[in-house]
Amino acid sequence: QAVVTQEPSLTVSPGGTVTLTCGSSTGGVTSTHCPYWFQQKPGQAPRTLIYETSNKHSWTPARFSGSLLGGKAVLTLSGAQPEDEADYYCLLCHGGTVMFGGGTKLTVL
Amino acid sequence: EVQLVESGGGLVQPGGSLRLSCAASGFSFSTYWMNWVRQAPGKGLEWVANMNHDGSAMSYVDSVKGRFTISRDNAKNSLSLQMSSLRAEDTAVYYCLTEKGYWGQGTLVTVSS
Numbered sequence: 001q002a003v004v005t006q007e008p009s010l011t012v013s014p015g016g017t018v019t020l021t022c023g024s025s026t027g028g029v030t031s032t033h034c035p036y037w038f039q040q041k042p043g044q045a046p047r048t049l050i051y052e053t054s055n056k057h058s059w060t061p062a063r064f065s066g067s068l069l070g071g072k073a074v075l076t077l078s079g080a081q082p083e084d085e086a087d088y089y090c091l092l093c094h095g096g097t098v099m100f101g102g103g104t105k106l107t108v109l
Numbered sequence: 110e111v112q113l114v115e116s117g118g119g120l121v122q123p124g125g126s127l128r129l130s131c132a133a134s135g136f137s138f139s140t141y142w143m144n145w146v147r148q149a150p151g152k153g154l155e156w157v158a159n160m161n162h163d164g165s166a167m168s169y170v171d172s173v174k175g176r177f178t179i180s181r182d183n184a185k186n187s188l189s190l191q192m193s194s195l196r197a198e199d200t201a202v203y204y205c206l207t208e209k210g211y212w213g214q215g216t217l218v219t220v221s222s
Binding site: 001036038040045046047048051052055057087089091095096097098099100101102103 | 144146153154155156159166168170171204209210211212213214215
């Protein structure tokens, strides 16, 4: 069964830029893997930032963007804010099934 | 406004059964794939099951195959998860998640004697 990989933790300075990646053990990630990105803060339900590679919801801050790069799905945060400190999860579709990555704990410091 | 409201969680003994429901509103439910996702205490997100828009296709994570059944009623804008032979490791907050990424607030299932 495929494994979805994410960086366990990352740190970014306020105002800085950070890139979170999402890879698959089965090979390169493409748009057919329907990459999603979710943000979760302690005690809260997850919320979707990006769906199907690069689409944003109305609540997604403009500083977040999604793309594909180097065979991985990528979430880029440009101009990090203190409120962006959270856990970030990616999701990939593999055929009819779905898998989450293990999550990235992002610290803004 | 999209709303997803899960219900049906609670405390159940190992080996017991529980039925979760997700009431949907504010979008065209019958055209969306739907998922159940769970999160054990202090752990990451785990996909559990999904179903296509008309209920003709469904998939499960290996750990729940044969024990959980996903279903939907498009006339009632409702998604369900029938859980049986529950184990301690099924203890988690269960969320419904739509195609395109709308989430409910979750319902807690605790499996314990």
